[in-house]
Amino acid sequence: MVREWDPRTASAAEVASLLDALNAVLAADLPDDPPWHDAALREYLSEVMPGERRICWIAQEEPGPDGRPGRITGQVHVLLLGDIGVIDLMVHPDLRRTGLGRRLLATAAHRVYQEGFSALGVEVPGGTPAVGFYSSLGFTREYVETRSVLRLSSVDWAGVSDMADEVSPGYHLEFCPGGPPEELIEAYARAKAEARDEEEGGDLELRPSSYDPQRLRDSLDCLHRRGMKPYIVLAHHERTGRVAALTEVVVPAQHPTRADQYDTIVGREHRGFGIDRAIKARMLLELRSAEPKLAEVQTWNAEANEQMRRVNAELGFAPDREWCEYGVDVGELVHRLDANG
Numbered sequence: 001m002v003r004e005w006d007p008r009t010a011s012a013a014e015v016a017s018l019l020d021a022l023n024a025v026l027a028a029d030l031p032d033d034p035p036w037h038d039a040a041l042r043e044y045l046s047e048v049m050p051g052e053r054r055i056c057w058i059a060q061e062e063p064g065p066d067g068r069p070g071r072i073t074g075q076v077h078v079l080l081l082g083d084i085g086v087i088d089l090m091v092h093p094d095l096r097r098t099g100l101g102r103r104l105l106a107t108a109a110h111r112v113y114q115e116g117f118s119a120l121g122v123e124v125p126g127g128t129p130a131v132g133f134y135s136s137l138g139f140t141r142e143y144v145e146t147r148s149v150l151r152l153s154s155v156d157w158a159g160v161s162d163m164a165d166e167v168s169p170g171y172h173l174e175f176c177p178g179g180p181p182e183e184l185i186e187a188y189a190r191a192k193a194e195a196r197d198e199e200e201g202g203d204l205e206l207r208p209s210s211y212d213p214q215r216l217r218d219s220l221d222c223l224h225r226r227g228m229k230p231y232i233v234l235a236h237h238e239r240t241g242r243v244a245a246l247t248e249v250v251v252p253a254q255h256p257t258r259a260d261q262y263d264t265i266v267g268r269e270h271r272g273f274g275i276d277r278a279i280k281a282r283m284l285l286e287l288r289s290a291e292p293k294l295a296e297v298q299t300w301n302a303e304a305n306e307q308m309r310r311v312n313a314e315l316g317f318a319p320d321r322e323w324c325e326y327g328v329d330v331g332e333l334v335h336r337l338d339a340n341g
Contacts, residue, residue: 007045042225126322163281168273227253261299
């Protein structure tokens with residue numbers, strides 16, 4: 001049974017069943033990733049930015065003889081933002097190769113098509129069955145990054161402390177747990193906008209950043225509502241007072257032992273002064289104190305970003321696997337799914 005599902009009003013038993021399915025998928029496909037917890041899982045699945053919508057469907061077995069809800073065996077949700085729908089789909093390993101994944105995808109694709117969206121995107125970890133699944137349905141790989149993981153137990157903390165101090169005179173670093181203070185929001189957003197303007201095309205922006213002050217405020221508020229705590233280290237240029245660089249890490253309540261590295265940005269005129277390595281090293285030192293349960297940090301970098309890949313290697317990050325963005329025309333996908341039954 002496939003049906004539309006609202007995590008905000010779902011029963012606790014259904015949310016727990018979904019968590020069981022998610023962890024079964026992780027154990028099969030990404031066995032080195034930590035299992036998820038039920039902390040703020042409902043909020044993680046339901047909270048969105050202003051102007052965005054998320055629609056969810058689940059595949060669920062029939063209720064048991066005792067009346068308890070049946071096991072959730074699959075789920076798909078689509079986040080509608082801008083002119084694209086972003087898919088997230090999973091099928092319990094016990095139910096793979098039964099057509100359930102295609103059925104869930106078809107359900108979401110038809111809704112997206114009916115609502116007038118022209119494109120679907122999806123993030124696909126390399127080396128998992130999802131690669132063949134989406135490729136067989138006409139999705140095209142459009143952007144590739146490498147995920148790297150740093151295990152804090154292996155960090156040379158004395159070396160990291162030295163790196164955090166190796167920033168040229170004229171700059172000072174500031175640690176901002178929870179997000180930048182209000183008086184720095186505009187400068188922070190401006191630094192991110194300038195970095196975006198330098199980037200070349202390719203990224204589908206399935207994890208969009210926030211480039212204007214109000215959207216940045218909304219983004220930070222949304223992170224907190226979803227149970228995801230942001231930490232930021234800024235580098236200030238003392239002569240101009242501008243934000244010269246920034247790095248962001250988020251610790252999700254759903255997997256608190258592994259943090260996610262978000263943007264790391266150094267303004268063009270501030271490169272070559274050791275700021276990129278210093279702000280990331282300072283972040284690790286702060287996280288060590290602020291999040292004592294944290295065991296790992298994961299980050300994603302494009303192949304062309306040689307400088308950041310080198311900095312990550314110096315800090316101890318080790319490449320883990322490719323992380324790909326796939327895209328497809330919604331109308332073509334709907335036609336293909338309908339034609340193949």
